[in-house]
Amino acid sequence: MFQIDLLRHGKTALxxxxxxxxxxxxxxxxxxxxxxxxxxxxxxxxxxxxxxxSPLQRCHQFAAQAAQQLGLELMILPSLQEMxxxxxxxxxxxxxxxxxxxxLEQFWLQPTRFSPPNAxxxxxxxxxxxxxLGQMLQILQSHKYxxxxxxxxxxxxxxxxxxxxxxxxxxxxxxxxELGQLSHFEMPDAETIYLSEQHR
Numbered sequence: 001m002f003q004i005d006l007l008r009h010g011k012t013a014l015x016x017x018x019x020x021x022x023x024x025x026x027x028x029x030x031x032x033x034x035x036x037x038x039x040x041x042x043x044x045x046x047x048x049x050x051x052x053x054s055p056l057q058r059c060h061q062f063a064a065q066a067a068q069q070l071g072l073e074l075m076i077l078p079s080l081q082e083m084x085x086x087x088x089x090x091x092x093x094x095x096x097x098x099x100x101x102x103x104l105e106q107f108w109l110q111p112t113r114f115s116p117p118n119a120x121x122x123x124x125x126x127x128x129x130x131x132x133l134g135q136m137l138q139i140l141q142s143h144k145y146x147x148x149x150x151x152x153x154x155x156x157x158x159x160x161x162x163x164x165x166x167x168x169x170x171x172x173x174x175x176x177x178e179l180g181q182l183s184h185f186e187m188p189d190a191e192t193i194y195l196s197e198q199h200r
Contacts, residue, residue, distance in 0.1 A: 002148065003184070005046070016092055025058060033180025049072070049143075049146060049147045050147075052077055077136060087116060123169075125159070183195075
C-alpha cells in the first residue's frame, strides 16, 4: 500500500483567476501556508521517502526547498500539472461571470460535457493525471519507496477525491482542496484509490 500525501500549492499572484497551466508564482502568504502545513505534518511524525511535484513554479519551488530541507529525492512529473483552461487561462473569474455567465455555469455544473474554448477536456485531464500516477507508482515501486509527498494542484487533488469516493467526474468541482493543505490517500495500485484514515 502506497501512502500518497498531496499538498496543494498556496496562494499565488493570480489566485483570483483560472490559472491552470499559467506559471504564476507563490505569494509570501502562499509560501507560509505550505510551510505551516509541512511543519505541522513533521511535528506529527509524518514521514516520506520522496517528494514529487508539478513542474510549475508554484509547486516546484517549494518542493525543491522541502526536498533539500528533508534530504529527500525530488521527482518532477509534468503529468501532475493543473488542467489547461484554454482561452480562460489567467482570466479573472469575476470577468467570466460578467461576460460568459452561461458558459461558466455549464462548465461548473457539467465539466465533462462543457469545456472552456481551446481548453483541455476533463476526460483528457483525467487520463493524463491517472497515467502520471501510474508512472509515479512504478517509480516508487522500483525504488522500494512507499510514502510520497506530492506537491500539486487543486484539480489533481479533486480528481483523486472523486475517484476515492466513487463520485462521477462531473462532481470534481464540488470536491474540497484548500490552498496549502494536505490530502491523504492510500493506493495499492494505480487503479485503486482510498482516502486514508485522516479523511474518513
